[in-house]
Amino acid sequence: MPVTSVEKDLDQLTITIVADFPVPVRRLWDAYTDPRQIERFWGPPTYPATFYRHDALTGGRSVYAMTGPEGDTHYGCWDWTSTDAPHAFEVLDRFSDAAGVPNPDLPTTRVDFAFEETAGGSRLRTTSYFASLDQMQQLIEMGMLEGTRQAMAQIDQVLADLASFAADHLAEAQILSDTQVRVARVIRGTVDQVWRAHNDAALMKRWLLGPDGWSMPVCEIATVVGESYRYEWQRDGGEERFGFTGELLESVEPRRAVTTEAMIGMDFPATLNELTLTEVEGGTLLSLVITYANAEQRDAVLATGMTGGMETSYQRLEGLLQPTLA
Numbered sequence: 001m002p003v004t005s006v007e008k009d010l011d012q013l014t015i016t017i018v019a020d021f022p023v024p025v026r027r028l029w030d031a032y033t034d035p036r037q038i039e040r041f042w043g044p045p046t047y048p049a050t051f052y053r054h055d056a057l058t059g060g061r062s063v064y065a066m067t068g069p070e071g072d073t074h075y076g077c078w079d080w081t082s083t084d085a086p087h088a089f090e091v092l093d094r095f096s097d098a099a100g101v102p103n104p105d106l107p108t109t110r111v112d113f114a115f116e117e118t119a120g121g122s123r124l125r126t127t128s129y130f131a132s133l134d135q136m137q138q139l140i141e142m143g144m145l146e147g148t149r150q151a152m153a154q155i156d157q158v159l160a161d162l163a164s165f166a167a168d169h170l171a172e173a174q175i176l177s178d179t180q181v182r183v184a185r186v187i188r189g190t191v192d193q194v195w196r197a198h199n200d201a202a203l204m205k206r207w208l209l210g211p212d213g214w215s216m217p218v219c220e221i222a223t224v225v226g227e228s229y230r231y232e233w234q235r236d237g238g239e240e241r242f243g244f245t246g247e248l249l250e251s252v253e254p255r256r257a258v259t260t261e262a263m264i265g266m267d268f269p270a271t272l273n274e275l276t277l278t279e280v281e282g283g284t285l286l287s288l289v290i291t292y293a294n295a296e297q298r299d300a301v302l303a304t305g306m307t308g309g310m311e312t313s314y315q316r317l318e319g320l321l322q323p324t325l326a
Contacts, residue, residue, distance in 0.1 A: 167282030
């Protein structure tokens with residue numbers, strides 16, 4: 001059991017939970033900032049979590065759901081108020097609806113996560129700040145402390161399972177819901193390098209090609225919110241051609257970009273693509289959450305071998321970045 005102490009301070013309206021782990025601080029930090037990892041322990045065992053958004057940066061947001069054994073789903077969100085990687089971050093933790101809109105009828109908790117080295121590995125000190133004694137008692141009665149203990153008891157297994165999140169792991173698609181898929185891949189390169197690779201047309205034409213045998217004759221990038229982009233690919237030595245177009249809806253350089261995406265010449269509904277870049281040990285975690293119109297569209301796209309084509313492109317990108325990292 002990693003939890004070593006729980007302290008309630010009724011005067012300061014705080015609850016502080018201390019937990020110790022036999023891993024370096026960086027490994028523990030990555031477990032909290034990588035959505036693939038935190039959702040394996042954030043909820044208690046009977047209420048596993050799914051993170052639909054997880055921005056580990058100041059000003060970022062996280063939206064998650066915890067689903068119970070009877071299929072009941074409870075949503076929450078974080079607003080990231082500060083980050084100091086890999087030492088500390090602070091969030092406002094709220095109950096919300098499925099879209100991440102906070103529920104004003106339930107308490108908001110300010111939570112500070114502090115990571116420090118110890119002789120045996122690392123220590124996490126989590127301090128929750130409450131607006132009133134009534135709110136503090138309300139959350140305790142809702143099972144906050146026991147739920148936190150149960151959740152933290154799962155972290156050791158995640159920390160030990162480093163191979164599942166290693167930098168040499170291939171791109172993989174995880175179904176989050178009937179309409180959402182998350183594609184994740186650690187790219188050997190810095191956040192700035194990976195961001196530039198998605199925003200430099202000359203560079204994109206060298207790596208964003210999918211399987212061998214294709215070129216990218218059209219690469220018009222949207223750099224300002226509201227602008228449109230257009231990407232087209234053509235098979236080498238042939239007439240076969242396809243492409244995508246869409247609009248840049250949100251951009252937080254060099255961490256997050258949100259776009260729509262529609263296939264040129266096809267009457268398929270546009271998708272919503274949310275790209276997040278997070279620094280992790282070994283490189284940059286690229287997380288792409290794609291929202292489809294329905295499960296049928298989601299399954300049809302996955303059946304095309306999309307993830308395999310993306311993996312080929314990411315391998316090509318790493319080949320371009322490695323010389324600059326040497």
